[in-house]
Amino acid sequence: GENVEQHPSTLSVQEGDSAVIKCTYSDSASNYFPWYKQELGKGPQLIIDIRSNVGEKKDQRIAVTLNKTAKHFSLHITETQPEDSAVYFCAASKEGNEKLTFGTGTRLTIIP
């Protein structure tokens, strides 16, 4: 089955700087890659996703890039703010197989 690896496990950045979180996946048939933000005591919240027919997607301060050949994808957050502090999870799935396989998470801390 699919295996998703995520790093780093923790990341601290100064407010205003950029943060990058990277994930790799093992199943070349995976074609959907969402990113979730989870705050303490809450369920994961979808923040951006990308399908395998595109290489990059941007939404304001958040962007995701996908390299299908290398089987890795990354989350980029620019101009970080204190409210960006949370645990971020990458995930992968493939059409026809609805389950998401999640990475182990990155705890992002924004230092004011």
Add this chain to the structure above:
Amino acid sequence: GAGVSQTPSNKVTEKGKYVELRCDPISGHTALYWYRQSLGQGPEFLIYFQGTGAADDSGLPNDRFFAVRPEGSVSTLKIQRTERGDSAVYLCASSLRGGHKVYNEQFFGPGTRLTVL
């Protein structure tokens, strides 16, 4: 509109007891998923419903775990003879899936924290 809701938010039970966890998906969402999240880990897939039927139950760890969705809306996850290792946050998600296009976006509820003493 309302998001995915789960009840109870917290459940404490004793080893060997039976528990039921409830999920109310977003109205109109035909697909419903259960995941389990242990401390410091990402959610792990348990079971997926499309309508009333379990389309994929490959993530259920053993036969003590069972889930139903009798009317294609609300779902109940049932755990028999609970063990301390079942302690985790149980997350429910729903998604809109219909016609010729598959929408993969899954929207999660806040979870039920299960503690087995």
